[in-house]
Amino acid sequence: MFFLQELAEYENVAEHVKLTQKDLEQNGFTNNPFFHVIIAEVPEQHRTKEGQRKIGFALYFYSYSSFVGRAIYMEDLYVMPEFRGKGVGKALMSKVAQLGLAAGCHQLDFTVLNRNKPSMDFYFSQGCFDVTATIGYHCMRCKGEALKWGCAPNDM
Amino acid sequence: MASFILRTAEPKDVSDILRLIKELAKFEEMEEKVVLTEKDLLEDGFGDHPFYHCLVAEVPNEKSSEGYTVVGFAMYYFTYDPWIGKLLYLEDFFIMQEFRGLGIGSKVLKVLSETAVKTRCSAMHFIVAENNTKSIEFYKRRGAADLSSEEGWRLFAIEKKNLLKMSAK
Numbered sequence: 001m002f003f004l005q006e007l008a009e010y011e012n013v014a015e016h017v018k019l020t021q022k023d024l025e026q027n028g029f030t031n032n033p034f035f036h037v038i039i040a041e042v043p044e045q046h047r048t049k050e051g052q053r054k055i056g057f058a059l060y061f062y063s064y065s066s067f068v069g070r071a072i073y074m075e076d077l078y079v080m081p082e083f084r085g086k087g088v089g090k091a092l093m094s095k096v097a098q099l100g101l102a103a104g105c106h107q108l109d110f111t112v113l114n115r116n117k118p119s120m121d122f123y124f125s126q127g128c129f130d131v132t133a134t135i136g137y138h139c140m141r142c143k144g145e146a147l148k149w150g151c152a153p154n155d156m
Numbered sequence: 157m158a159s160f161i162l163r164t165a166e167p168k169d170v171s172d173i174l175r176l177i178k179e180l181a182k183f184e185e186m187e188e189k190v191v192l193t194e195k196d197l198l199e200d201g202f203g204d205h206p207f208y209h210c211l212v213a214e215v216p217n218e219k220s221s222e223g224y225t226v227v228g229f230a231m232y233y234f235t236y237d238p239w240i241g242k243l244l245y246l247e248d249f250f251i252m253q254e255f256r257g258l259g260i261g262s263k264v265l266k267v268l269s270e271t272a273v274k275t276r277c278s279a280m281h282f283i284v285a286e287n288n289t290k291s292i293e294f295y296k297r298r299g300a301a302d303l304s305s306e307e308g309w310r311l312f313a314i315e316k317k318n319l320l321k322m323s324a325k
Contacts, residue, residue: 004238034242035238064233065247067177067186067192069192069196075235075237098323106315107313107315107316107319109311109313111311112309113309114309123312126314130312136285137304138284138285139283139309140302141301142280142299144299147272147280148273
């Protein structure tokens with residue numbers, strides 16, 4: 001929960017975090033979880049001045065591509081600022097890739113904000129490509145009232 | 157006016173599902189990218205832990221010009237947004253050309269939105285090609301937001317050969 005707030009602040013969208021600790025517990029840690037998390041932890045001697053040893057995480061789930069089949073979607077990847085540049089992000093992403101391959105996945109997808117240049121550079125260096133730029137796919141969302149399609153106006 | 161039914165896909169539908177996946181890919185000029193097989197669809201959709209769910213639209217009393225009764229489908233699965241929780245992700249949505257304009261697409265979206273609400277999803281997400289202006293307008297009229305344009309989100313992918321390189325590091 002602490003990480004989700006920090007990542008949201010980095011992306012300047014902190015007010016959009018509506019989830020509570022109880023939601024995370026119910027949705028991630030019962031039978032048929034909706035997501036999985038890998039945590040990066042440092043040994044005692046490297047803990048932060050607030051006493052934190054968990055300094056990064058990757059949240060992912062399994063998805064499906066109608067082109068290639070099983071895929072893995074990395075929803076969040078975050079490393080606390082003072083632990084960046086040490087290969088932690090690469091290690092987290094590598095672990096997600098390993099788990100995906102072990103489960104028979106053929107690709108890993110995720111989204112990045114276009115103003116997050118350091119992350120985009122990191123991902124390009126890992127062999128990723130920008131699907132939005134090259135193929136022109138746009139991410140769309142329906143929420144709240146828009147989710148109730150039954151009230152849709154007639155088109156034509 | 158064709159009468160149609162919407163139902164949950166069954167194992168016997170996998171060949172129609174693959175046919176429609178390829179038709180949609182052809183429409184997006186990416187037909188050669190579909191490497192999925194009927195066997196994959198069977199294992200991945202109808203085992204103990206399905207990777208996807210599928211709705212099919214069928215016209216039982218008539219057939220398409222090539223003799224098909226399954227004329228549309230929607231493939232979806234559940235994802236997770238750490239800010240708002242469960243989401244319904246619509247991976248593919250396609251109605252054969254000769255059966256459009258009959259309300260099948262709207263009905264499919266209605267059933268999907270009911271599924272989303274029933275399963276306590278906060279939103280439905282999907283992607284659309286930016287040159288598919290007709291579809292983008294259709295969705296925006298129904299209240300969808302274009303996150304790539306409005307918020308700057310870019311979809312990234314890493315394919316298997318680079319995944320293998322990354323996992324070995």
